[in-house]
Amino acid sequence: MIDSSQLCFTRAIEQPEFMGAFRCLYRSYHRRGLIRCSRAQQLRLTRYHLLPETRVLIARHGSRVVATLSLIEDRPLGVPLRSIFDAEVEAITGGEEPLAEAGCLAIDPLANVDGIYVVQHLMGLAAQAAIRRNIYRIVVAVHPRHAPFYQRIAGFQQFAGPAPHPGVAGAPAVGLQLNIEAMPRDNPAAWQRVLDMQFSAIALSTRPATPLFTRRLARLWQSLYDESGAAADQPGANVNPPSRMVAPASVASPVLTFQDAESARCADHYDYAASKAS
Numbered sequence: 706m707i708d709s710s711q712l713c714f715t716r717a718i719e720q721p722e723f724m725g726a727f728r729c730l731y732r733s734y735h736r737r738g739l740i741r742c743s744r745a746q747q748l749r750l751t752r753y754h755l756l757p758e759t760r761v762l763i764a765r766h767g768s769r770v771v772a773t774l775s776l777i778e779d780r781p782l783g784v785p786l787r788s789i790f791d792a793e794v795e796a797i798t799g800g801e802e803p804l805a806e807a808g809c810l811a812i813d814p815l816a817n818v819d820g821i822y823v824v825q826h827l828m829g830l831a832a833q834a835a836i837r838r839n840i841y842r843i844v845v846a847v848h849p850r851h852a853p854f855y856q857r858i859a860g861f862q863q864f865a866g867p868a869p870h871p872g873v874a875g876a877p878a879v880g881l882q883l884n885i886e887a888m889p890r891d892n893p894a895a896w897q898r899v900l901d902m903q904f905s906a907i908a909l910s911t912r913p914a915t916p917l918f919t920r921r922l923a924r925l926w927q928s929l930y931d932e933s934g935a936a937a938d939q940p941g942a943n944v945n946p947p948s949r950m951v952a953p954a955s956v957a958s959p960v961l962t963f964q965d966a967e968s969a970r971c972a973d974h975y976d977y978a979a980s981k982a983s
Contacts, residue, residue, distance in 0.1 A: 707766050709822045714830050715908040717761040724748065725770030726761050733811035739873040748929060751809065751872070753777045753785060755923050757913035762830050764823050771816035774827040775809040776834055785872060786846050790880045793865035794844065797882055804842040807831045825858055829902040832885055837911050841885040846870055846878040855881055860892030
């Protein structure tokens with residue numbers, strides 16, 4: 706088993722980190738039967754990954770991505786959970802409180818890691834990253850049998866479901882919420898665990914991706930799915946991404962690249978790469 710102390714929990718910044726996260730997500734979902742088709746590229750990403758506000762969080766052992774979790778803000782498309790529990794999400798936020806969904810959780814089935822440790826630290830990173838964005842409520846969609854784990858480790862509370870989830874081949878899901886502001890009172894042990902987790906400035910960076918990077922990611926996304934923008938293995942996800950996320954038709958290459966690999970080591974690399982490309 707990989708020594709947990711050797712794992713680095715951070716935000717995906719470089720191209721290999723993003724590709725590693727999407728490959729990890731594909732392997733995990735495909736092995737569990739949560740996606741219905743196989744792809745030669747063995748990558749999985751959703752239209753929510755095209756949003757500049759989305760944070761792709763990873764656990765890395767050396768240069769290898771062994772686990773991933775995405776923090777998706779409730780704008781401009783709404784969180785994925787709204788596709789099945791929209792009314793329930795509105796009820797807990799009053800339609801005004803900002804929230805984010807911690808989704809696309811995956812541990813590479815080929816990696817021998819302590820799953821509980823990895824999930825705890827990815828969730829801790831998600832909580833700290835959300836706070837940096839002034840978001841204090843996180844929702845997740847999980848299989849009903851996994852709900853007690855999240856309730857135990859962090860104090861999540863069920864607010865919706867169960868119901869079939871179209872994003873995972875119709876598997877049952879329940880909606881759980883975590884009120885971060887209430888954690889010190891309701892679950893002080895879990896709150897202390899979150900506070901004790903140390904992450905780098907890059908991991909907690911609030912800088913969004915630039916339109917240049919988003920367009921590159923959109924080209925990759927479009928290369929994986931059909932021309933209408935509907936995901937073949939995501940029933941119900943038949944809404945095209947906003948026009949600002951669609952790659953120009955004249956651009957044929959789906960390859961996601963950065964203009965300068967060294968610039969990707971800092972949180973400001975998106976702007977740097979954009980200036981180099983212009």
